[in-house]
Amino acid sequence: GAVVSQHPSWVICKSGTSVKIECRSLDFQATTMFWYRQFPKQSLMLMATSNEGSKATYEQGVEKDKFLINHASLTLSTLTVTSAHPEDSSFYICSARDTWRGWETQYFGPGTRLLVL
Amino acid sequence: AQKITQTQPGMFVQEKEAVTLDCTYDTSDPSYGLFWYKQPSSGEMIFLIYQGSYDQQNATEGRYSLNFQKARKSANLVISASQLGDSAMYFCAMNGGYGNKLVFGAGTILRVKS
Numbered sequence: 001g002a003v004v005s006q007h008p009s010w011v012i013c014k015s016g017t018s019v020k021i022e023c024r025s026l027d028f029q030a031t032t033m034f035w036y037r038q039f040p041k042q043s044l045m046l047m048a049t050s051n052e053g054s055k056a057t058y059e060q061g062v063e064k065d066k067f068l069i070n071h072a073s074l075t076l077s078t079l080t081v082t083s084a085h086p087e088d089s090s091f092y093i094c095s096a097r098d099t100w101r102g103w104e105t106q107y108f109g110p111g112t113r114l115l116v117l
Numbered sequence: 118a119q120k121i122t123q124t125q126p127g128m129f130v131q132e133k134e135a136v137t138l139d140c141t142y143d144t145s146d147p148s149y150g151l152f153w154y155k156q157p158s159s160g161e162m163i164f165l166i167y168q169g170s171y172d173q174q175n176a177t178e179g180r181y182s183l184n185f186q187k188a189r190k191s192a193n194l195v196i197s198a199s200q201l202g203d204s205a206m207y208f209c210a211m212n213g214g215y216g217n218k219l220v221f222g223a224g225t226i227l228r229v230k231s
Contacts, residue, residue: 002164034218043208043221044162091160095219100167103150104212106219108162 002098003027006109013084014117021079021112023094029074030096034106035067038091050077084116119144121209121222128227130199137184138194138225140209149213151192153183156224157205168192170213199229 003026013019023033031052036044048069049057056069066088068080077096081088093111097104120143130136142151149170155163168176168183176183184193192211196203209222 041226043223046218049218093160093162095162100164103167103169104217105150105152105164105167106212107164108154111160111162113160 002096002100002105002107004094004096004107004109006094006112008112009110010113010115012115012117015085016083019081019084019114021081021092021094021114023077023079023096023109025075025096025098025107028096028098030077030098031074032097033071033077034095034097035069035077035079036093036095038093038111040091044093047079081114084114086116089114089116119146119149119211119213119220121211121220123209123222123225125225126223128225130196130203130227130229132201132229132231133198135195135197136199136227138196138207138209138227140192140194140222142190142192142209142211144211144213146213149211151183151185152210152212152219153181153192153194154208154210155203155205156208162208165207166194196227201229201231203227204229 005024007022033050035047047062050071052071071077095106095108122141151168153165166178166181168185180197182195206224208224210219
C-alpha cells in the first residue's frame with residue numbers, strides 16, 4: 001500500500017516554456033502532499049505544502065508565481081514550473097501524507113528530472 | 118526549530134556485515150517522529166522505519182533497526198547482514214511542530230563491498 005506515482009519521470013524543455021509535473025496517490029487519499037527539490041548529492045529541500053481544495057503553502061524563498069501548485073482532488077497534485085530557465089533544472093519529488101501503523105508518514109513518488117536547455 | 122545532523126558523508130561496509138548510520142536531532146517539541154529513508158541511484162525515496170518519541174522500544178523492520186537514545190537525541194539506523202542492494206543514500210528525518218513537516222539530514226552514502 002501507500003504508493004505514489006509521478007509523471008513524467010524525465011522532461012527536457014526549452015528555456016521559457018512551462019512544464020507540468022503530476023503527483024498521484026494510487027491506493028489512498030491524500031489531503032496533504034508535499035513538493036521537494038533536490039540537487040545532486042544534496043538533501044531534499046521542501047518547496048511547498050499542497051492542501052486539497054485550498055491554496056498551497058510555500059516555503060520561504062520559493063516563488064509562488066514560478067512554481068504553481070494545484071491540488072484539485074484527494075489523489076492528485078500538480079506542480080507547474082512556469083517560464084522555466086536552466087537554473088530550474090533539478091530533481092523534483094513529491095510526497096503524500098498517509099499513516100503507517102497509526103503514525104503519520106510521508107510516502108514519496110519516484111521523482112521527476114527536469115532539464116531546461 | 119528542528120534540526121537533523123548526519124555526520125557521516127559516506128560509509129563502506131563489507132557484504133553480510135552490520136553497519137550503523139548515525140543521526141542526531143534537535144527539537145523542543147515533546148512529540149515527534151523519526152524516520153529513515155533510502156534513496157537508491159534511481160532517485161525514489163523509500164520509507165524504511167519509524168520511531169515515535171514516546172515509543173519505549175526501539176523500532177525494527179526486517180534487517181533494519183533504529184537505535185533510539187532519547188536522552189542523547191540520537192536515532193541511529195542499524196542495517197544487519199548488508200547486501201549489495203543496500204548501496205544507496207540514506208536520509209534521517211523528523212517531523213513534528215507546526216505543519217508536521219519533515220526535516221531531513223544531509224544524508225549518508227552507503228557502499229556495500231562484495
